[in-house]
Amino acid sequence: xxxxxxxxxxxxxxxxxxxxxxxxxxxxxxxxxxxxxxxxxxxxxxxxxxxxxxxxxxxxxxxxxxxxxxxxxxxxxxxxxxxxxxxxxxxxxxxxxxxxxxxxxxxxxxxxxxxxxxxxxxxxxxxxxxxxxxxxxxxxxxxxxxxxxxxxxxxxxxxxxxxxxxxxxxxxxxxxxxxxxxxxxxxxxxxxxxxxxxxxxxxxxxxxxxxxxxxxxxxxxxxxxxxxxxxxxxxxxxxxxxxxxxxxxxxxxxxxxxxxxxxxxxxx
Numbered sequence: 001x002x003x004x005x006x007x008x009x010x011x012x013x014x015x016x017x018x019x020x021x022x023x024x025x026x027x028x029x030x031x032x033x034x035x036x037x038x039x040x041x042x043x044x045x046x047x048x049x050x051x052x053x054x055x056x057x058x059x060x061x062x063x064x065x066x067x068x069x070x071x072x073x074x075x076x077x078x079x080x081x082x083x084x085x086x087x088x089x090x091x092x093x094x095x096x097x098x099x100x101x102x103x104x105x106x107x108x109x110x111x112x113x114x115x116x117x118x119x120x121x122x123x124x125x126x127x128x129x130x131x132x133x134x135x136x137x138x139x140x141x142x143x144x145x146x147x148x149x150x151x152x153x154x155x156x157x158x159x160x161x162x163x164x165x166x167x168x169x170x171x172x173x174x175x176x177x178x179x180x181x182x183x184x185x186x187x188x189x190x191x192x193x194x195x196x197x198x199x200x201x202x203x204x205x206x207x208x209x210x211x212x213x214x215x216x217x218x219x220x221x222x223x224x225x226x227x228x229x230x231x232x233x234x235x236x237x238x239x240x241x242x243x244x245x246x247x248x249x250x251x252x253x254x255x256x257x258x259x260x261x262x263x264x265x266x267x268x
Contacts, residue, residue: 009206009210015060016060020053023056027052028120035123043102054095054099057092061204062212062213063210063214066216066217078104080189080191081152082158086160086197088163088165088166089167090166093161093200096197096217106157106158107129107131107151107157107159108125109145109161109179110130111132111134112133112135129148145182160180162176166201169201170252175245177237181234184233189225190224191224193219194220196247198216199216
């Protein structure tokens with residue numbers, strides 16, 4: 001039964017998949033020309049690409065993400081190195097982060113597979129100095145983060161998904177702090193922002209009924225931090241992780257209750 005449901009949902013999602021991929025293909029030459037000849041602002045085009053992805057999602061599936069802004073934008077510091085720490089549920093997490101913080105340029109930590117032969121994505125990672133990591137080689141991953149650190153010290157913004165991969169069920173994977181410790185170690189003052197996504201894992205996922213879903217992107221208050229020791233940094237990261245875990249736990253329990261009610265109704 002589950003397999004039949006998976007196949008049925010996959011067929012229904014074909015128009016969405018094709019349109020989603022086509023969006024990246026169409027934007028690739030436009031972005032390349034923009035970067036090559038300095039014709040248009042690359043950051044604005046990236047923001048437009050992300051909006052296009054979200055529009056395709058909504059048009060073909062009725063799904064969307066609503067921002068729950070728990071921070072005050074006028075209090076954000078743009079003169080400090082800033083790290084955005086988020087859980088990871090789908091590729092739309094990235095689009096939402098780009099759109100929310102635009103026009104601020106945000107660098108992303110990305111797996112090495114995305115840096116080659118992926119329309120638009122590979123190009124943007126190169127042009128915007130994405131932190132490319134090989135998840136099978138921890139030493140290479142840490143070296144890439146260390147290489148980016150000089151740019152970070154000068155005030156760059158970077159988004160990190162400490163789970164290291166997407167959650168396909170909405171539950172939170174194991175949060176790894178080693179990359180954050182490498183990036184933030186030795187930097188006395190920086191800004192840290194916690195972002196949590198609740199139901200993005202439904203988007204385009206044939207394992208569930210992937211239509212007419214609403215997710216929340218909760219953006220917690222930015223914290224301006226002064227760190228004097230490794231112990232303080234480790235404690236800060238643990239608090240951020242706890243913040244994400246608590247929010248996700250509430251949302252997962254809510255989804256489970258909704259699923260139980262739905263199953264009970266179907267059995268009647």
